[in-house]
Amino acid sequence: MFDFLEDYDLLGAFWTTVQLALLSAVGSLIWGTLLAGMRVGPVPLMRGFGTAYVNIVRNIPLTVIILFTSLGLYQTLNVSLGADGVVETLNFRLSVLGLIAYTSAFVCEALRSGINTVPVGQAEAARAIGLSFGQVLRLVVLPQAFRASVGPLTNVLIALTKNTTVAAAIGVAEAATLMKKMIENEAQLLLISAVIALGFVILTLPTGLILGWVGKKVAVKR
Amino acid sequence: MKLRKVTAASAAVLALAVTATACGGSDDGKDTGSSGGDKKITIGIKFDQPGLGQKTPDGYAGFDVDVATYVAKELGYSEDQIEWKESKSADRETMLQRGDVDFIAATYSITPERQEKVDFAGPYLLAHQDVLIRADDESIKSAEDLNSKNLCSVTGSTSAQNVKDKLAPKAQLQEYPTYSACLSGLQNKAIDALTTDDSILAGYAAQSQFKGKFKLAGLKMTNENYGIGVKKGSDLKTKINEALEAMVADGSWQKAVDANLGPANYENEPAPKIGDIKS
Numbered sequence: 001m002f003d004f005l006e007d008y009d010l011l012g013a014f015w016t017t018v019q020l021a022l023l024s025a026v027g028s029l030i031w032g033t034l035l036a037g038m039r040v041g042p043v044p045l046m047r048g049f050g051t052a053y054v055n056i057v058r059n060i061p062l063t064v065i066i067l068f069t070s071l072g073l074y075q076t077l078n079v080s081l082g083a084d085g086v087v088e089t090l091n092f093r094l095s096v097l098g099l100i101a102y103t104s105a106f107v108c109e110a111l112r113s114g115i116n117t118v119p120v121g122q123a124e125a126a127r128a129i130g131l132s133f134g135q136v137l138r139l140v141v142l143p144q145a146f147r148a149s150v151g152p153l154t155n156v157l158i159a160l161t162k163n164t165t166v167a168a169a170i171g172v173a174e175a176a177t178l179m180k181k182m183i184e185n186e187a188q189l190l191l192i193s194a195v196i197a198l199g200f201v202i203l204t205l206p207t208g209l210i211l212g213w214v215g216k217k218v219a220v221k222r
Numbered sequence: 223m224k225l226r227k228v229t230a231a232s233a234a235v236l237a238l239a240v241t242a243t244a245c246g247g248s249d250d251g252k253d254t255g256s257s258g259g260d261k262k263i264t265i266g267i268k269f270d271q272p273g274l275g276q277k278t279p280d281g282y283a284g285f286d287v288d289v290a291t292y293v294a295k296e297l298g299y300s301e302d303q304i305e306w307k308e309s310k311s312a313d314r315e316t317m318l319q320r321g322d323v324d325f326i327a328a329t330y331s332i333t334p335e336r337q338e339k340v341d342f343a344g345p346y347l348l349a350h351q352d353v354l355i356r357a358d359d360e361s362i363k364s365a366e367d368l369n370s371k372n373l374c375s376v377t378g379s380t381s382a383q384n385v386k387d388k389l390a391p392k393a394q395l396q397e398y399p400t401y402s403a404c405l406s407g408l409q410n411k412a413i414d415a416l417t418t419d420d421s422i423l424a425g426y427a428a429q430s431q432f433k434g435k436f437k438l439a440g441l442k443m444t445n446e447n448y449g450i451g452v453k454k455g456s457d458l459k460t461k462i463n464e465a466l467e468a469m470v471a472d473g474s475w476q477k478a479v480d481a482n483l484g485p486a487n488y489e490n491e492p493a494p495k496i497g498d499i500k501s
Contacts, residue, residue: 067403070396070398071403071406071407074412075406075407075410075412076410085372085394086394087372087394087395087396091396168377168399169377169398169399170396170397170398171377171395171396171397171398177377177378177397178378179378180312180377180378181377181378181382181383182378183312183378184311184312184378184379184380184383185335185380185383186335189312189313189315189316190316
């Protein structure tokens with residue numbers, strides 16, 4: 001029943017999924033933190049940019065963003081991200097870029113909810129002893145905000161892992177692309193979908209459990 | 223009180239379930255009928271494949287639609303007794319097995335894997351994997367020429383896999399969810415060739431907005447035998463085969479090919495013999 005699986009590189013496809021998820025996670029954590037910093041910052045221009053970015057990007061369907069990276073950025077604007085026209089590398093990089101752009105909006109909002117758990121008094125006290133805005137954010141507010149938002153960020157990470165399947169829209173050889181290929185060849189729709197779904201559960205379930213435990217460990221008791 | 227409400231609710235659900243099953247049962251009865259009256263026949267086609275099966279504001283058009291309509295007529299159903307259903311590539315076997323449709327004519331290539339799941343009548347068209355290129359492109363003469371080109375096809379499709387595994391392993395292959403996305407790349411030169419069955423390509427090239435912009439290279443790289451899918455063991459298979467033979471014999475087959483695929487200079491193969499599957 002499952003013998004057809006031997007003809008396919010299931011592990012390789014899921015490895016691509018993992019790479020997509022990890023690279024995008026790191027990227028969107030960085031860009032999302034910067035966005036959150038802008039949104040709570042004192043400069044109106046940056047606040048406005050942060051707000052506009054989050055509200056625009058999180059309301060665009062991810063498929064549209066990913067397709068835009070290929071049809072818009074690459075085909076029309078010739079952004080090739082140093083891939084030298086090698087389609088596989090190019091599409092991988094483009095989809096990481098798209099996933100980062102999209103996921104950052106959610107990371108930013110998860111972090112901002114974490115920032116809101118830090119009592120205003122702490123920021124005021126930090127200002128009173130002469131710290132600059134950047135120092136207040138870096139030394140006082142963000143460390144506590146991160147510890148408070150492990151839970152929401154885990155949600156974002158799990159969503160991101162599953163969102164990597166959208167990269168199939170521009171042909172990145174990850175799990176969903178392999179699924180399409182298998183369905184085309186084998187006429188075993190349910191079985192194949194179940195195998196791929198199981199693969200994702202294997203990836204995301206431990207993520208949720210481990211990070212849930214971490215979140216409890218590091219939470220700031222108030 | 224609370225308990226009684228729950229009982230009542232579950233009784234209602236049960237009653238509904240029973241009625242629903244009853245409906246399903248009577249449905250099955252009518253599907254196997256073969257002629258006349260107020261009966262309907264449900265046919266699966268593609269809704270998004272110009273030239274083969276496409277949903278348009280005025281109804282359905284394309285070669286598969288014409289074949290299916292002719293077959294339905296031979297089975298004793300007039301045009302307004304046909305109920306069209308969209309059958310996407312991945313859903314075709316399931317739809318037949320569940321009995322959602324009576325038969326499927328949707329660019330359905332006969333392959334051994336699929337024959338394990340469903341039965342095929344036909345084939346009714348012999349197509350080949352080919353490439354669609356810009357009308358002024360003279361650099362592609364054989365499959366080897368593709369190795370230095372940017373190709374495009376639909377994600378996971380048989381054509382895409384053929385390119386990667388056999389035909390042109392060194393070619394850069396871009397996969398998109400739809401052929402339309404490939405066509406935009408072909409137009410702005412990010413992509414050199416779109417590859418899939420020549421019948422599908424001819425349908426796209428024949429669309430009014432693309433007229434004169436693209437052409438078929440005529441490489442004939444594989445054989446695709448389009449068949450009409452029916453439920454395994456269904457007695458429709460022989461009847462559909464007879465209908466297909468009649469369609470070829472009275473000339474409506476050639477007329478349907480010319481009308482739907484002709485405008486793109488598509489040179490069709492002669493009508494295949496029933497049961498003659500070219501590998």
